Amino acid sequence: MKITYRWLKEYVDFDLSAEQLADKLVSLGINVESMQSIGEGIDGVIVGKILSVEAHPHAERLTVCKVDTGKEEYNIVCGAKNMKQGDVVPVALEGVVLSENKLIKPVNIRGVKSEGMMCSAKELGVSDDAAGLFILPEKTPLGKEIKEVLSLPDVVFDLEITPNRPDCLSVIGVAREIAAVLNIPFKLPEIKLKSTGKEIEKQLQVTIKDSLLCPRYLARVIRNVKVSSSPLWLQRRLEMVGLRAINNVVDATNYVLMELGHPLHAFDYDLISNHHIIVRRAEEKEKFGALDEVEYTLTKDMLVITDDNKAVALAGIMGGSNSQVSEGTCNLLIESAYFDAINIRRTSKKLGLSTESSYRFERGTDFEMAEKAINRVTSLIKEIAGGEVVEGIIDQYPQKIVPQQIILRLEQVNRILGIEISGKQIQVFLKRLGFECNLEKNSNLKVVVPAFRREVSREIDLIEEIARIYKYDEISPAVPQWKSLEYSPNQEFLLEREVKNFFVGAGFYEVINYSFSSEDEFKKLGVEDSFYYTKAVKVKNPLSREYGFLRTTLLGNIFENISKNISYNLYNLKLFELGKVFLTKENNLLPEEKKMLSGAICGMAEESYWQKKSNEVDFHYLKGVLVSLLENLEIKNYKMEKGSNILFHPGQSAKIIINGNQQIGQLGKVFPWIAEKYNFDLPVYIFELSLGALLKSQNTKRRYLPVSKYPAVTRDVALVVPKEISYFQVSSQIKKTGGEVISQIKLFDVYQGKQIDEGYRSLAYSIVYQSKEKTLTDKEVNFIHNDVLQSLKENFKVKIRDK
Amino acid sequence: MEKELEKLRETAKKEIAQIKEKKEDLELIRVKYLGRKGLVTKILRIMKDLSPQERKIIGKLANEIKEEINLLLSLKQEELKQLIYKKDLKEDLDITLPGKPLVRGKLHPLTKILEEIKVIFERLNFDIVEGPEVETEYYNFEALNTPEDHPARDMQATFYISDGIVLRTQTSPVQIRVMEKNTPPLRIIAPGRCYRSDAIDASHSPVFHQVEGLVVGKEITFRHLKSIMKMFFRQLFGEDIEIRLTPSFFPFTEPSAEVSVCCVLCKGKGCSVCQQTGWLELFGAGMVDPNVFKAVGYDPEKWTGFAFGGGIERLAMIKYGISDIRLFYENDLRFLKQF
């Protein structure tokens, strides 16, 4: 909400600069989003009247004007088009410095002397209107400083009013706060209206059919007004707070809305059939043509204002075009009502129609202010649009609203705030805020809440008020003297830390992506038929198609990351993400949220440098990383089995399995079609691991095993193995046969080709023999080694290759 | 025999003198003359065939030669060592050539700052907990004193999954879940992802991270909240940082406060980052609203507490000087490498 410094000062005479005022507002809980100074640097600009407008003799686009400033006449060459003889305009003469340090001095413009400049609103810095000269009202006194005419300079504050403070959605609301904190008086605008008769009851009838949704309805009639444009000060004030000036009647209602915070509406009295206003619920599918020229279809829980034939307003939200005030309007019906906040909010939401009026009603208005506001606007209209106020006021108020009472216990204030404050002091604070407050014998306070603070309904609400006026800054911090609480370490977080640090150590960069996926992404990944799509959680109101689902794999996003970095010519990539995927869960309200660990690598394994060129990463590079992770977590009983799911290359991928049959992840090369869709022009290897599975199978206990004191003997052997026998089978057999004396098996070469028979490959092993109990003799080692070789020959038809 | 020995002495001397570089040669010579089958050893071995007198002379001579060879060998060894040192010292590298690049990745800046936050609160004896990101409206709003028709709901543009199910707009529902499962006293922080359907721009992201804090106890006051906020921000941004609490509104706290720190960029003078105010609003906070305690079955007459929370991206943006929130989610390696 916008408010101006000068406007505020009309009701509370503070002695603060604009900056100090902003600071005060923030300390009260009214956030200042921006401050804008208006009309600085227009000193010396005065009012002048155009006596004549003549064409410039040498320039088609220019005119030469004679301007009277009351004392003297000046010759001014002008480029604007919107003025005519007799117009009153702002004039800057020699010596005036306009904004951006523009100094005015006499000049010769294409052969004609020009002694000053006539200004547009933009040149004065009072609005963005640069279309032509700022034409002032005819009667503006000539020679007067323009800053006086426009009540400038001023500062516009854009305030952020929290939902609990509807009373601050007005100038007086903010003024009341300032007055309370500075402890100075504050005044309401003066209402000059004496009108108490009963005449109105002959001219207007009001029927409330739903007093729950409309507890109070006030109306007045003004006859013979002259609808025209508003006086300059009113137009300017509305413009400064961001409202458009329309005509004097509408402007007056808007002005009072901003001033007192109570929404008002003016109807053309003669367009109300039978001069009968009915407040009722709309009929299902009732049509209503609003002022914004949209026809709305209503439902029966919405409240409308009607006459005997038609709806004339959507209660509290917008008037109808069928009864609006226009140039030809002569008689006015002014409405000031108090509507149910929740109903207005629901209607406004349902229709997608929010106005200054609905914004205030849905936050809660002041049922007492409704009366002040209608009197204030009536007197203002009479002042600026003339006419006669019909004697009397309609005030339908079927059930009087009783002010709320709250008992405030003194010790509760201190219990919550931790300060020592007396009942007397509290009484003073609350009174300044408009609360009635009586100190009772038992040191409790009986507090009556004013009508403009309806949202204050509990003891705790009063405690907040006390804290605000006491000032948060005055409440000193106190280090809590609490006893330590004991927590058991959260294993999941420890694992997350460990895993992230592991990948960083392995050369991976951590990425963080949005949790979204989309129909298009599922198609791109080719997973429409898999759980990735069928179990995906759909977002009902996504920001865009791109974010239509929650992700079921982290890999889609990681592919995009790879693709994007490649497009920046970054090819050596190692990325990982630890994040949640979301999968619908049968018979469960909420989906399963599963933490996954995924990543991708491509390009060079290491950075090449002058001593050594690096190799490209491949399947086994990635496998090495993941195995090292598993071993780091002391997960020993894992194995890899060929194959994986649709995102992976079928021949170059593996499932990671623990406990014999539980799959905890997979790794491999990206499926070639997917790679093509993401424009990977080099091989990309990816993996996916379930964090939950790692958590369950990790072993966080570490036990020291004594190292052998006896020497180790190494035997190298090259085995010629049939191709269908895997490395894993051979190694397992070696371990099984050799038993405990084999302390290490290391494969150091794989070869096929020359010298090796078709259908075979050579696996070269170093086998280390070592006992924990004694020094093994050559003879003993040979014996075991031969046993090992023999078993390989027997089981796998392995041949031993001579060196 | 004596002559033979003298000859051996001469050849051994010559051979030792001829050694130029190889240390191993010293060992060869030692073996050749003094080893178990060495030339001198051999002579000593056949001495038993000699007469006692001869044995005495030859024995003495042989031992003399043996000692001499040993001495010469050790002298030579020392000489060789010196030579090697000298040679070694002459080796001169171009130390300006690049070293081998160590392959190491980096944590995402959001993880880094979150780690810092966790460590600070762990030091203050808070436990760390998490909650679901897909939440019921009950936990995300109602239990947090934000009923359906409350205008406060407009403060948070919400993604819906279905009726009553939302993507959490804040980490605050974790407060409720924790209180439902535990009895006070409590001290927790709950970091995590949140979602709001605001249009994406330099300061709005539909996915973002928050950290939430909750303390419930017997005699917890607003003054303690102030103190914890002060300690936290000082540990995060530096000892000399000023903090300020100003009134605000959150449905689930009362009194509520906005926690600001003195702008770390302009030191409070006013700049574009703090919108000329000199202050950066970083956290929302306040005393737990009695309605929230009622929703989880705590007696507000018995317990008091405070809660606080704020966006992690914003903290990281200020700490690392990042001006656009979208950078966190683009995962450009040139960005990630800087943290």
Ligand SMILES: [Zn+2]
């Ligand atoms: Zn700043």
